[in-house]
Amino acid sequence: MKELIFIFLVLIAAFLGYLLQLLTKSGAIAAIVVGVLINLGFGWRGLLLLGFFFTSSSLLSKYKKKQKQQIEARHEKGSTRDWQQVVANGGLPALFSVLFIIFPSPIFFIAFTITIASANSDTWASEIGSLSKRRPLSIQHFKQVEPGTSGAMSFLGTFAAIMGSFSIAIIAMLSYSLSFSTMFIIFVFGFLGNILDTLLGAFIQVTYRCPSCDMVVESKWHCNRKTVHISGNTIVNNDLVNLSSCALASLLGVLFFVTVAGG
Template sequence: MMLLYFLLSGITGFIGYKVNSLTKGGAIAATIVGTLIAYGFEWKGLLLLGVFFLSSTVWSKYKARKKEAIEDIVEKGSARDQYQVMANGGAAAFAGIMMAFFPSNWWLGFFLAALAASNSDTWASELGVLSKRSPFHIKTRQFVPAGTSGAVSLFGVTASFLGALLIGSIGTFVFEGSITLLLFVTLGGFIGCQFDTLIGASFQEEFRCRVCGINTERHEHCQTATLRTKGFSGLNNDVVNFISSIIGGFSGGFWFI
């Protein structure tokens, strides 16, 4: 059965690569993540990962031309590399390994909430930038350009909650959980996403272009090395996403303590 799960994960990664949703490295990482999740949660876990991947792909392609305006701000494009895949699915994959060796409802709650946090953040990022109003930076208390780390909008927050709710609802159904599980997974995912915003606003590295003066996540802009103006070196968006998914996982698994 594990061979089948490996093949399904590989096929999904290959399709993602072909539709430019994943890089080559991202496709390989997605295959590994999917296999490890299936190792602990079998087809049900793979289904949840598929929901996350499909919804993320759909929203990343939605109004893609309008999102081109934020490419100067964010570090990476719509095709996710291996680091982005591990940032969003690494915690869930770890839960799959632990579930296989140490079966417990704790790891189920952790897995669902960690994936819900990643889905919540992805929906907030992909849909929040389409808000008609500029987002509000939670630390500087100023309106900033869409795509700025640490900024929120009502539209983006709503999208983040719905993203967590989707994973919580489907996860509760396929794993035959209770309303309490749905509540903890949804809230855990939503909380993880909000921590993503908080960490992004306070500690994530940010740079300024020496040529045009734009604030960006990129290490290079206008063909010139940028100047770090905020945050800790190396604490980029991928690291923040990974941390937030872990926080979401613990928040969701708290019910089983």
């Protein structure tokens, strides 16, 4: 009965996300699948972590939205998440939840929490960092670039990334009664996920140039014209970068947990 109640809450949350234009129709369906799987594996505590990530990231995406309009113009997708964006951030947690059901090992719990911490870290960095009064610094050539450019970092964005990972680690520690060392592993590797996301965004993610407005964008079309490929791999978009950085961070975190921390 308890699980049915939480599944019902997942349905309500996805429906509200759709009504509030936080999720597309496909995004809402994907969110339901992700939420149900996480509920089956990690129960309400897992949903709490997922819910905090989704709620905080959604609110931050709407905060000072007008100020972010030019930044969003660079991105392939807006703040309303489709199924690919939901899977990019929630697919791995759902997978680790299923693996935890089949093989109830703490390594899948560690991987689960690190992926959410990584996703939250990256989202907070992007949403808060884009409001910085100083232009971010590209880690590829160490020059200032326009806000919203993939592979760039700012002091405000980095601080937000740290707090984003730390918040998930703290909630996990309090809700699961984790040790400080386990919490610290989640925090460190969650933040590492943001660093990996920045690196992949700088050196691998595809970028294009709009022939009309000369803006560097992530989409194949801009200003109703086909853009020109200038760098990165054409199959590596932001969703794949998010998924890959979360996967790498969780893998490294689990390896550290098993070999060094003695998990």
